[in-house]
Amino acid sequence: xxxxxxxxxxxxxxxxxxxxxxxxxxxxxxxxxxxxxxxxxxxxxxxxxxxxxxxxxxxxxxxxxxxxxxxxxxxxxxxxxxxxxxxxxxxxxxxxxxxxxxxxxxxxxxxxxxxxxxxxxxxxxxxxxxxxxxxxxxxxxxxxxxxxxxxxxxxxxxxxxxxxxxxxxxxxxxxxxxxxxxxxxxxxxxxxxxxxxxxxxxxxxxxxxxxxxxxxxxxxxxxxxxxxxxxxxxxxxxxxxxxxxxxxxxxxxxxxxxxxxxxxxxxxxxxxxxxxxxxxxxxxxxxxxxxxxxxxxxxxxxxxxxxxxxxxxxxxxxxxxxxxxxxxxxxxxxxxxxxx
Ligand code: TXA
Ligand code: MG
Numbered sequence: 652x653x654x655x656x657x658x659x660x661x662x663x664x665x666x667x668x669x670x671x672x673x674x675x676x677x678x679x680x681x682x683x684x685x686x687x688x689x690x691x692x693x694x695x696x697x698x699x700x701x702x703x704x705x706x707x708x709x710x711x712x713x714x715x716x717x718x719x720x721x722x723x724x725x726x727x728x729x730x731x732x733x734x735x736x737x738x739x740x741x742x743x744x745x746x747x748x749x750x751x752x753x754x755x756x757x758x759x760x761x762x763x764x765x766x767x768x769x770x771x772x773x774x775x776x777x778x779x780x781x782x783x784x785x786x787x788x789x790x791x792x793x794x795x796x797x798x799x800x801x802x803x804x805x806x807x808x809x810x811x812x813x814x815x816x817x818x819x820x821x822x823x824x825x826x827x828x829x830x831x832x833x834x835x836x837x838x839x840x841x842x843x844x845x846x847x848x849x850x851x852x853x854x855x856x857x858x859x860x861x862x863x864x865x866x867x868x869x870x871x872x873x874x875x876x877x878x879x880x881x882x883x884x885x886x887x888x889x890x891x892x893x894x895x896x897x898x899x900x901x902x903x904x905x906x907x908x909x910x911x912x913x914x915x916x917x918x919x920x921x922x923x924x925x926x927x928x929x930x931x932x933x934x935x936x937x938x939x940x941x942x943x944x945x946x947x948x949x950x951x952x953x954x955x956x957x958x959x960x961x962x963x964x965x966x967x968x969x970x971x972x973x974x975x976x977x978x979x980x981x982x983x984x985x986x987x988x989x990x991x
Contacts, residue, residue, distance in 0.1 A: 652815050654807070657684075657779050657824040668779070671820050672786035679819035680704050682796040682810045683783050685775035686828045687748045687850055688803040688948070689810045690719065690793030691818060692783075698760040701792050705762070707817040710799045715765040716792040717750050717833070718772050721784035726772055729790055731756045736860045737838050743859045746776035748833040748850025763792045773833055779824040795832060802886045802951040802983070805830050809952060830945035831975045836863070845869070848975040869978065885982035886948075889956040890917070894980050896966040897990025899927050905990065906930050909961055917954040920965035932959055940972045947976060951983055 653674075655667030671681050678700035680693045691707065693700040695718045705712060718729055723741055726733075730753040737751060755770035764770050772790075775781070784791060795803035798813045807823035814821075834849035836856070844864045845853060856863045895902055906916050906928065918930035921943055925935040934950045936943040954962050964980060966987070967973045981987065 652811075652818055653820045654811065655820070655822055657822055665782075667822060668782045668786050671783055671822050674819045675700075675783075675787040675789060675791060678703075680707055681783075681820040681822065682804075682807075682814065682818060683780055683793075683822045684777055684807070684824035684827055685719075685780045685793075686777045687775070687832050688805055688827055688830070689796040689807065690775075690780070690791075691796035691810075691814065692719065692791040692793040694787075695759045695763050695790040695792035698762055701760050701762045703818075704792065704794060707814055708794065708797070708799045710794060712762065713765050714794075715767055715771060716763045716794050717835075718759055718763060718770055718790040719780065719784060719793050720772060720774055720790050721781055722774060725790060726753075726774075729756060729758050729770055729772060730754060734838060734841070736843065739860050740836070740838070740843075740856070741774075744851055744855075746774040746781070748776070748829050748831075749773065750833045750835045750847075750849075752835060752837045752839065752846065754839060759790060759792065769837075769839055771835060777824070777827075779822055783822065800885065800887050802888065802948040803832060805945070805948045809948070812952075826945075828945065830947060831972075831979060834975070837866075848978050850972075850975070852971050852974065854971065886951060886979050887983060888951045888954055888962060890954055890959050890962055891985040892919075892951070892962040892964055892980075892983050894964050894966050894984040894987045895990065896988070899924070901990035902963065902965075903928055905988070906963055909963075914960040915958065917959040917962045918964075919950045919954075919962055921967070924965050930963065940967065940976065943967065944972050944976050947979065 680703040682691050750771045750773040752769050752771050796810045804810045805827045829850040834851040835847040837844040846866050915931045917932045922938045934953045936946045969977045
């Protein structure tokens with residue numbers, strides 16, 4: 652795996668962009684930063700190039716990929732008959748952390764869409780992603796650049812840890828900004844439907860286009876405490892994570908009880924709560940929900956098997972960006988513990 656730094660001695664490394672673009676044109680898989688998380692890209696028009704993404708990640712074949720493009724003109728080369736509100740969404744949020752699911756015109760390879768009649772398209776808001784997409788001139792299929800099941804990568808080191816030796820290249824553009832994946836919106840119906848909460852909130856979307864629905868599969872999903880031992884195949888840290896809601900004393904009592912059971916307990920929480928609790932290791936996620944989102948995946952990767960036996964993680968209010976944060980945490984958690 653070739654690893655390029657995008658800033659060398661304070662200078663933009665255009666050579667790296669050109670080399671990475673050339674690898675993409677040759678049908679290789681290359682990781683690059685976006686404003687959300689690092690992506691693992693390949694030429695979306697070539698089946699055998701896209702297959703390298705699935706192989707490197709160990710990703711199930713039935714999970715479709717997002718086609719990344721440099722600008723709006725390219726969108727109309729991939730999709731058919733977008734509904735009128737799609738223009739409004741593009742005006743307001745492109746480039747940005749929003750993926751539009753639209754009727755595919757079949758220009759992308761079949762394994763990008765997993766055989767669906769629709770395709771997810773996104774214009775990322777990151778200078779490295781933009782320059783790379785422009786330089787290669789292709790739609791680039793890209794899932795998050797992590798091993799399937801692990802937390803998404805928000806730094807080049809995360810990508811390196813998961814995929815070194817399995818991909819052709821990695822463009823190191825530093826830490827990503829938003830830190831959570833894009834909002835995925837099904838735009839094939841009169842009223843759009845959020846399939847995955849993300850960097851753009853439902854409130855932001857509704858301000859621009861009016862009513863937006865949320866996939867019923869999201870609401871209710873893992874809302875109640877689950878039977879212990881239930882396994883998740885998403886965003887999973889190396890050690891079990893309990894998502895915990897309750898007053899400070901109740902959370903401290905839970906930590907102390909688990910420590911008495913011989914467990915080394917790691918705490919993942921916002922600055923306020925972190926300062927009030929005592930644990931074997933603490934990872935402070937930040938002062939506000941934007942900081943918490945940006946640091947979340949790094950936090951999930953911080954606690955290593957051998958150092959820590961259990962992660963206790965604060966449950967955050969499910970408003971605004973908190974909806975996306977809690978969506979990921981519920982998938983990462985092996986239990987959701989409601990105290991008091
Ligand atoms: O922020 C992001 O979206 C990042 C960066 C790299 O752009 N990408 C990303 O890709 O998160 P991935 O593959 O990890 O997640 C793509 C999500 C999946 O939940 C997938 O099921 C959904 O988008 N998706 C893609 N195409 C779809 C389609 N045609 N219909 C419904 N869902 C689709
Ligand atoms: Mg992913």
